[in-house]
Amino acid sequence: MTEDTKFHHGDAAGDQAPIVEMKDIEKHFGNIIALAGVSFDVKPGECHCLLGDNGAGKSTFIKTMSGVHKPTKGEIYFEGKPLHFDTPRDAMEAGIATVFQDLAMIPLMSVTRNFFMGREPTKGKGLLKRFDVEHANEVCMEEMRKMGINLRGPDQAVGTLSGGERQTVAIARAVYFGAKILILDEPTSALGVRQTSNVLATIDKVRSQGVGVVFISHNVRHALAVGDRFTVLNRGKTLGTATRGEITPEQLQDLMAGGQEMAELEGSLGGTV
Amino acid sequence: MSDSAQIAGDERVKKEPFMTKLMKRPELGAMAGVVLVVIFFAITADDSMFTLAGVMNFMTPAAQLGILAIGAALLMIGGEFDLSIGSMVAFAGLFFGVCVVTWQLPLIVAIPMTFVFAAFVGAVNGNIVIRSGLPSFIVTLAFLFILRGLSLVGLKAATGGSTQLRGVRDVVENDWLAPFFSGEAFGSLFTWLAANGMIDTFKSGAPKVPGVPVEILWFIVLALAATYVLLRTPAGNWIFAAGGDSTAASNSGVPVSKIKVSLFMLTACCAALVAIITVIDAGSTDARRGFQKEFEAIIAAVIGGCLLTGGYGSAIGAFFGSIIFGMVVIGLTYTDFDQDWFQVFLGAMLLIAVLFNNAIRKRVTGER
Numbered sequence: 001m002t003e004d005t006k007f008h009h010g011d012a013a014g015d016q017a018p019i020v021e022m023k024d025i026e027k028h029f030g031n032i033i034a035l036a037g038v039s040f041d042v043k044p045g046e047c048h049c050l051l052g053d054n055g056a057g058k059s060t061f062i063k064t065m066s067g068v069h070k071p072t073k074g075e076i077y078f079e080g081k082p083l084h085f086d087t088p089r090d091a092m093e094a095g096i097a098t099v100f101q102d103l104a105m106i107p108l109m110s111v112t113r114n115f116f117m118g119r120e121p122t123k124g125k126g127l128l129k130r131f132d133v134e135h136a137n138e139v140c141m142e143e144m145r146k147m148g149i150n151l152r153g154p155d156q157a158v159g160t161l162s163g164g165e166r167q168t169v170a171i172a173r174a175v176y177f178g179a180k181i182l183i184l185d186e187p188t189s190a191l192g193v194r195q196t197s198n199v200l201a202t203i204d205k206v207r208s209q210g211v212g213v214v215f216i217s218h219n220v221r222h223a224l225a226v227g228d229r230f231t232v233l234n235r236g237k238t239l240g241t242a243t244r245g246e247i248t249p250e251q252l253q254d255l256m257a258g259g260q261e262m263a264e265l266e267g268s269l270g271g272t273v
Numbered sequence: 274m275s276d277s278a279q280i281a282g283d284e285r286v287k288k289e290p291f292m293t294k295l296m297k298r299p300e301l302g303a304m305a306g307v308v309l310v311v312i313f314f315a316i317t318a319d320d321s322m323f324t325l326a327g328v329m330n331f332m333t334p335a336a337q338l339g340i341l342a343i344g345a346a347l348l349m350i351g352g353e354f355d356l357s358i359g360s361m362v363a364f365a366g367l368f369f370g371v372c373v374v375t376w377q378l379p380l381i382v383a384i385p386m387t388f389v390f391a392a393f394v395g396a397v398n399g400n401i402v403i404r405s406g407l408p409s410f411i412v413t414l415a416f417l418f419i420l421r422g423l424s425l426v427g428l429k430a431a432t433g434g435s436t437q438l439r440g441v442r443d444v445v446e447n448d449w450l451a452p453f454f455s456g457e458a459f460g461s462l463f464t465w466l467a468a469n470g471m472i473d474t475f476k477s478g479a480p481k482v483p484g485v486p487v488e489i490l491w492f493i494v495l496a497l498a499a500t501y502v503l504l505r506t507p508a509g510n511w512i513f514a515a516g517g518d519s520t521a522a523s524n525s526g527v528p529v530s531k532i533k534v535s536l537f538m539l540t541a542c543c544a545a546l547v548a549i550i551t552v553i554d555a556g557s558t559d560a561r562r563g564f565q566k567e568f569e570a571i572i573a574a575v576i577g578g579c580l581l582t583g584g585y586g587s588a589i590g591a592f593f594g595s596i597i598f599g600m601v602v603i604g605l606t607y608t609d610f611d612q613d614w615f616q617v618f619l620g621a622m623l624l625i626a627v628l629f630n631n632a633i634r635k636r637v638t639g640e641r
Contacts, residue, residue, distance in 0.1 A: 088524075089526070092526075100524075102520075102521065103521075104520075104521040104524045104525050105521060106513070106514055106517035106518045106521055106522070106584060107517070108513075108517050108580075108584045108585045108634070109513055109514065109517055109584070113510050113513060113514075116510070117510060117514050117521075117522065117525040117526075117527060118511070118514070118522070118525040118526030118527040119525075119526065120507035120510050122507060129506075130501075130505045130506050131504075131505050131506050131507050131509065131510060133504075133505065
């Protein structure tokens with residue numbers, strides 16, 4: 001785990017009050033129990049990793065958090081107050097931003113136009129109210145520079161960016177528009193090694209700005225590289241939350257896979273998974 | 274990762290040559306097309322084509338088509354099609370004709386009523402497309418026939434059996450609003466220019482070109498307004514976003530349905546404007562008005578750089594696309610060629626434009 005040393009791992013998990021606290025969340029779809037009592041919380045400036053194998057309920061859980069699904073049972077507290085999100089828009093306005101795998105980016109449009117899509121800055125009044133392109137370009141270039149990406153120009157089409165860069169644009173956009181909680185749905189799953197480390201570096205930068213990051217992944221290495229706390233989901237239930245340093249990659253891996261068979265497999269694969 | 278090195282500049286990015294930058298503009302194809310067509314006619318056509326009178330001669334049909342094409346281009350950028358605009362011209366023409374001839378309404382009432390009526394039909398079109406989720410191609414194809422049929426039936430009902438409604442000119446002739454929608458503008462300027470020998474005159478001393486036909490002014494104003502909206506307003510960004518990927522756009526808070534319905538309404542209003550101008554100009558309205566204009570408008574928009582898949586294009590492109598169209602249709606009469614070459618030419622232009630746009634899109638999105 002050479003990546004360990006790259007990032008600061010703050011004191012976030014300490015005594016600060018969580019921004020979002022979700023208690024015993026259950027979600028049923030008809031007779032299917034997708035979530036059977038999941039508890040989870042995020043504190044400012046920490047990266048809380050949500051791990052689990054396919055079908056563990058990760059996606060259902062974050063969709064509950066971002067207002068797409070309403071929980072069947074359980075409570076959500078936002079900054080200490082009980083809260084119900086009716087639409088994703090409500091969650092977004094409260095400060096919970098989700099970067100889904102499809103990123104909500106339009107390849108044919110420029111980075112700036114994508115960055116401000118639906119929230120364009122304007123100047124002037126009445127009929128002269130117009131899209132403040134200069135300001136938008138400046139902000140966009142500046143925000144991207146902060147994330148370590150130098151654009152050719154603000155009019156560069158998103159289609160010409162790499163997967164990791166697009167991910168970074170989406171993250172930068174969410175942070176710029178005041179996200180307190182940033183939910184990243186498997187941001188590294190389709191990326192190469194170099195791009196992955198760029199995204200992980202971005203997560204680190206976002207965290208240092210005091211944003212709470214929820215990092216969904218099924219890759220233990222990526223999670224351990226930036227995570228402060230780790231919660232493992234299995235078959236719709238929380239298997240427990242561990243703080244960084246309390247748990248080894250092997251233990252995490254076993255928890256995710258449900259234990260037994262993985263130990264056998266690992267022997268034959270030589271610890272490469 | 275060392276941030277300072279990155280901020281200093283990315284060594285992998287070469288400075289973009291001017292030509293490459295130009296290549297990325299959606300309207301480039303249409304501008305190049307205008308240059309090619311001008312060169313072609315400069316060689317083959319009679320010299321009188323590029324005199325002031327000749328230019329007005331080909332700009333008039335270009336403008337009538339262009340008003341439709343700009344509406345069609347905005348709608349295409351927004352990701353939808355409207356095949357019913359040609360029929361809409363006839364239908365709005367019928368409504369306008371009935372307003373002024375049968376009901377004897379003054380233009381100040383008749384013109385807004387025609388626009389509201391057209392916007393309503395456009396809204397019906399748009400709402401069906403949005404709510405059903407069907408391709409706009411099919412829905413508006415249905416309206417192509419429905420509106421054309423209604424125009425025929427309506428004309429017969431209004432005139433007692435004829436498919437032409439006459440007498441529009443007599444009733445609007447003295448209306449104070451008529452000069453905005455018919456005839457020529459800047460008449461006194463042209464008379465002054467003629468008197469000072471700056472433009473060609475008849476023997477009587479009257480200028481050969483009495484003024485700029487109003488549709489050309491409408492055409493230019495609309496092209497400028499549409500370009501401003503597209504490039505410099507939030508609504509423009511929403512149009513691009515709605516056409517580029519409507520799911521991503523609505524996830525980002527863009528009111529996609531509202532944008533698309535408004536664009537359908539705008540396109541219908543463009544058709545109504547053409548209807549009003551041409552009906553006053555001709556003094557009558559008939560059921561064949563605007564026949565096949567929907568295809569010509571879409572061709573002009575595509576030549577102007579609009580992608581059939583939406584999310585890309587420009588109003589200025591449609592402007593030049595329409596001028597190409599006008600130059601070819603009128604220009605051939607100044608040459609020795611058979612006029613029916615026009616359709617061959619149009620089809621070939623469309624094909625070249627689509628191939629060109631496809632290549633451009635790949636360049637922009639970085640596909641190889």
